[in-house]
Amino acid sequence: xxxxxxxxxxxxxxxxxxxxxxxxxxxxxxxxxxxxxxxxxxxxxxxxxxxxxxxxxxxxxxxxxxxxxxxxxxxxxxxxxxxxxxxxxxxxxxxxxxxxxxxxxxxxxxxxxxxxxxxxxxxxxxxxxxxxxxxxxxxxxxxxxxxxxxxxxxxxxxxxxxxxxxxxxxxxxxxxxxxxxxxxxxxxxxxxxxxxxxxxxxxxxxxxxx
Ligand code: TMP
Numbered sequence: 001x002x003x004x005x006x007x008x009x010x011x012x013x014x015x016x017x018x019x020x021x022x023x024x025x026x027x028x029x030x031x032x033x034x035x036x037x038x039x040x041x042x043x044x045x046x047x048x049x050x051x052x053x054x055x056x057x058x059x060x061x062x063x064x065x066x067x068x069x070x071x072x073x074x075x076x077x078x079x080x081x082x083x084x085x086x087x088x089x090x091x092x093x094x095x096x097x098x099x100x101x102x103x104x105x106x107x108x109x110x111x112x113x114x115x116x117x118x119x120x121x122x123x124x125x126x127x128x129x130x131x132x133x134x135x136x137x138x139x140x141x142x143x144x145x146x147x148x149x150x151x152x153x154x155x156x157x158x159x160x161x162x163x164x165x166x167x168x169x170x171x172x173x174x175x176x177x178x179x180x181x182x183x184x185x186x187x188x189x190x191x192x193x194x195x196x197x198x199x200x201x202x203x204x205x206x207x208x209x210x
Pocket of ligand 1: 076
């Protein structure tokens with residue numbers, strides 16, 4: 001088994017992860033709103049970012065551009081480096097006293113890029129980045145997630161296929177087990193409930209009561 005070594009967790013940094021269709025984007029928005037209702041300054045962000053590297057990645061996900069899987073892993077890492085350490089990035093936001101809530105982070109790289117390149121290689125490309133204080137993993141079956149993706153009626157993106165979703169699910173479970181002993185607080189959320197149920201599970205874990 002691989003031994004993953006990332007940088008120590010930074011406080012006030014929350015990451016939401018899960019398969020495509022599990023609802024991380026909806027839950028990120030709800031959580032930031034809840035933080036604000038509780039008088040905590042929140043900052044909502046996501047990966048891939050809206051920056052120039054992130055926009056190029058998005059065109060690869062939409063199958064408008066095609067790159068080698070290792071190039072894609074490098075691009076995600078480069079986008080992340082800007083996102084974490086760049087101007088107005090995650091570090092800067094936490095230092096300004098904000099609670100950063102991020103829709104996907106390097107756990108996605110570990111789960112998705114390792115479909116096509118060695119897991120340890122992906123981990124190595126991401127060793128520069130700090131763990132979040134909290135990782136919320138929204139756990140929902142690949143079958144249910146894929147059904148949700150297809151019910152949107154939109155063109156599917158690169159990884160939105162059931163066979164891939166099953167492998168990505170297994171990769172996520174591998175990371176959760178490898179990182180279980182890390183200093184990051186990991187909370188696995190039952191993704192089968194309503195949007196509100198899931199939101200409440202997240203708020204409870206963070207002790208947000210307002
Ligand atoms: P989303 O914005 O709808 O969550 O889609 C982002 C897609 O990019 C999703 O399929 C997961 C994938 N992804 C990776 O493959 N590696 C990464 O490091 C990240 C952040 C996302």
